[in-house]
Amino acid sequence: xxxxxxxxxxxxxxxxxxKLLFAGDNDPRIEESRKLVEKKSxxxxxxxxxxxxxxxxxxxxxxxxxxxxxxxxxxYTDGNEGYYFWLRIHQDQNDPRLKARxxxxxxxxxxxxxxxxxxxxxxxxxxxxxxxxxxxxxDLAKYRHFLGRIFAESRYHLSEPEEKILNLKSAxxxxxxxxxxxxxxxxxxxxxxxxxxxxxxxxxxxIVGLMNSKKKRVRDSAAKAFNxxxxxxxxxxxxxxxxxxxxxxxxxxxxxxxRPDTLRHVADDIESEVVDALVxxxxxxxxxxxxxxxxxxxxxxxxxxxxxxxxxxxxKMARRYPYPKSVDLVHRxxxxxxxxxxxxxAGFVHNGQIDAYPKKGKDSGAFCIHHLMxxxxxxxxxxxxxxxxxxxIAHELGHGINNELIKKKQxxxxxxTPTSTAEVASTFMEDFVLDEVLHAADDELRLxxxxxxxxxxxxxxxxxxxxxxxxxxxxxxxxxxxxxxKEEIGKLFQKHMAAYMGSAVEQSEGSExxxxxxxxxxxxxxxxxxxxxxxISKSLQNSVKRDPAFIVQVKEFLxxxxxxxxKNIFSRLGxxxxxxRFWDKGLDEVENLLDETERLAKQLGKIKK
Ligand SMILES: [Zn+2]
Numbered sequence: 079x080x081x082x083x084x085x086x087x088x089x090x091x092x093x094x095x096x097k098l099l100f101a102g103d104n105d106p107r108i109e110e111s112r113k114l115v116e117k118k119s120x121x122x123x124x125x126x127x128x129x130x131x132x133x134x135x136x137x138x139x140x141x142x143x144x145x146x147x148x149x150x151x152x153x154y155t156d157g158n159e160g161y162y163f164w165l166r167i168h169q170d171q172n173d174p175r176l177k178a179r180x181x182x183x184x185x186x187x188x189x190x191x192x193x194x195x196x197x198x199x200x201x202x203x204x205x206x207x208x209x210x211x212x213x214x215x216x217d218l219a220k221y222r223h224f225l226g227r228i229f230a231e232s233r234y235h236l237s238e239p240e241e242k243i244l245n246l247k248s249a250x251x252x253x254x255x256x257x258x259x260x261x262x263x264x265x266x267x268x269x270x271x272x273x274x275x276x277x278x279x280x281x282x283x284x285i286v287g288l289m290n291s292k293k294k295r296v297r298d299s300a301a302k303a304f305n306x307x308x309x310x311x312x313x314x315x316x317x318x319x320x321x322x323x324x325x326x327x328x329x330x331x332x333x334x335x336x337r338p339d340t341l342r343h344v345a346d347d348i349e350s351e352v353v354d355a356l357v358x359x360x361x362x363x364x365x366x367x368x369x370x371x372x373x374x375x376x377x378x379x380x381x382x383x384x385x386x387x388x389x390x391x392x393x394k395m396a397r398r399y400p401y402p403k404s405v406d407l408v409h410r411x412x413x414x415x416x417x418x419x420x421x422x423x424a425g426f427v428h429n430g431q432i433d434a435y436p437k438k439g440k441d442s443g444a445f446c447i448h449h450l451m452x453x454x455x456x457x458x459x460x461x462x463x464x465x466x467x468x469x470x471i472a473h474e475l476g477h478g479i480n481n482e483l484i485k486k487k488q489x490x491x492x493x494x495t496p497t498s499t500a501e502v503a504s505t506f507m508e509d510f511v512l513d514e515v516l517h518a519a520d521d522e523l524r525l526x527x528x529x530x531x532x533x534x535x536x537x538x539x540x541x542x543x544x545x546x547x548x549x550x551x552x553x554x555x556x557x558x559x560x561x562x563x564k565e566e567i568g569k570l571f572q573k574h575m576a577a578y579m580g581s582a583v584e585q586s587e588g589s590e591x592x593x594x595x596x597x598x599x600x601x602x603x604x605x606x607x608x609x610x611x612x613x614i615s616k617s618l619q620n621s622v623k624r625d626p627a628f629i630v631q632v633k634e635f636l637x638x639x640x641x642x643x644x645k646n647i648f649s650r651l652g653x654x655x656x657x658x659r660f661w662d663k664g665l666d667e668v669e670n671l672l673d674e675t676e677r678l679a680k681q682l683g684k685i686k687k
Contacts, residue, residue: 092401094169095430098454099162103179108159112186115157119190122149126197133204136215143221143491146197151451151490155190159183161449165456172439201225202232223642224491230344234333244329251325255318256600262311263595268303271296282307289386301386305588308595315594316564322600323556338553342603347496347643351656353606359661360543360609361577366669367540368580370532373676375582376685377529382582385575385589389533393526397519398463401434408471411514412479412507415622416629419507422482423475426457431478436460444470446477446504451490455481465515465527469508476507484639492640497604499644501611502618503636509619521682528675535668538612540578542605548574549599567593613664614644614655620663 100108122145132142163180170176209229212218266282273296288300335341343350375383377392413420426432431454441458448455457474461467480503484493512531516524551570556562568590576585598605621628631651638647648655679685
């Protein structure tokens with residue numbers, strides 16, 4: 079194993095170095111950049127907008143795609159300016175001048191986007207007989223999957239005027255309804271007990287957070303208020319969701335979608351058989367979350383957890399992790415996995431691609447962002463020294479490493495990750511860093527961390543799959559009956575929640591309405607991707623733990639970007655992700671952690687043997 083020098087933060091920086099893009103907000107090169115983007119965009123647009131030969135002759139399509147790729151790689155519709163000001167407004171949200179500058183370039187960019195859209199749309203309209211010829215054409219191999227993705231979606235497209243009507247009416251038949259329900263909820267207020275023990279009128283968004291309070295009185299009072307708000311709005315949500323489902327049914331019938339979840343899978347570049355294997359494997363192992371909640375109830379010394387109490391933290395995680403120390407820790411873990419991972423991270427630190435500390439006006443979250451392929455990746459953190467912050471570094475870095483690996487191997491049209499695997503790299507790095515943290519922690523802290531980790535895994539994997547099954551049954555019932563009352567929806571909801579929670583969690587009174595608040599079900603079948611990303615990551619972790627040389631395959635996968643569907647990428651690595659055993663390996667990782675946690679709890683005398 080090679081040794082790694084510590085990264086010195088004196089050499090590196092902890093604020094973004096945006097000079098990699100421009101010298102400052104008034105850099106004269108900003109103006110020049112915009113002119114160049116305009117020139118290059120119209121070179122592309124004007125070259126192809128009046129031509130149709132590229133839609134018939136694969137050799138000409140190759141030329142067109144080469145130009146398209148080059149334009150997207152180097153300039154696209156906003157060049158460095160859009161990226162620069164996007165980053166600036168996340169650094170300082172209170173400066174209206176920055177917002178104005180961003181809006182200007184955004185407007186400029188949208189115009190060019192609209193003008194260039196014809197290119198993509200016309201390719202989608204290539205006739206099926208010709209599509210086949212294009213896909214098989216040797217000299218188009220480089221763009222085969224890019225074209226394949228467009229053609230796969232276009233199979234469910236209607237004629238241009240029909241698409242236009244559906245698009246124009248989509249707000250009134252779906253999103254306005256959904257926004258209405260969310261809007262009603264957000265306006266609600268109730269008097270609840272605060273952490274300070276006072277009774278205070280709080281907005282709905284803050285009541286949600288208080289349900290996880292370690293103080294029983296606070297979380298119970300928040301849950302009561304929360305349930306009251308949902309009960310009040312359930313009637314309207316019933317009307318809303320029936321309309322949204324009816325609209326979805328009409329769309330599916332018009333488009334000829336065989337299943338309610340087909341269009342989600344097509345959009346995410348994942349085969350239905352893969353999602354089916356995932357959902358079946360996870361559902362078969364609901365014993366894992368059932369055991370987890372039973373353990374939690376015992377640790378918290380209650381017979382049953384109320385529905386809203388399932389996320390309450392166990393134990394204390396008081397240990398602090400200052401940023402420089404966290405950087406070294408993450409760097410060390412990456413180095414043990416792969417030299418290149420560590421080098422990419424060191425590069426980010428040295429070049430000032432990470433903005434580490436909270437600051438007034440700065441975005442309060444964490445993200446890893448990329449835009450054009452030729453531009454540097456940037457990571458935003460708000461490091462305050464909690465364990466969670468260390469894991470966030472690892473998580474965002476995982477995204478960053480993923481980007482850099484894709485850049486090395488792919489062209490600009492395959493630069494990105496499909497939804498189904500977007501969180502593989504991030505959770506992969508996060509889990510290995512967590513392992514390292516656990517090594518260094520004393521037993522009490524370890525137990526607390528492991529319980530929290532299991533809680534996160536249960537929420538991302540089992541809860542999301544339970545929700546997926548709930549959605550499937552909802553659509554099926556709706557289509558069979560024509561209308562579902564809020565009581566019927568509530569019953570289905572509780573059935574699917576109880577299936578993964580088991581008897582240690584009460585399906586408490588009021589919880590039958592929690593679907594009112596679950597936004598994801600309004601966007602249809604998105605939730606599987608939380609489980610697929612994390613389980614692929616865990617399955618890969620399992621393989622790397624058995625054989626460290628497997629990291630080569632992991633990197634191969636992380637470099638693949640959008641060049642093929644996840645199923646095909648894995649199949650080239652000798653892995654079949656439509657096989658349930660693949661998913662079981664990932665689930666084994668969660669079960670191992672649960673076994674270990676139970677053992678530790680017994681060993682510490684926290685629960686009876
Ligand atoms: Zn992420």
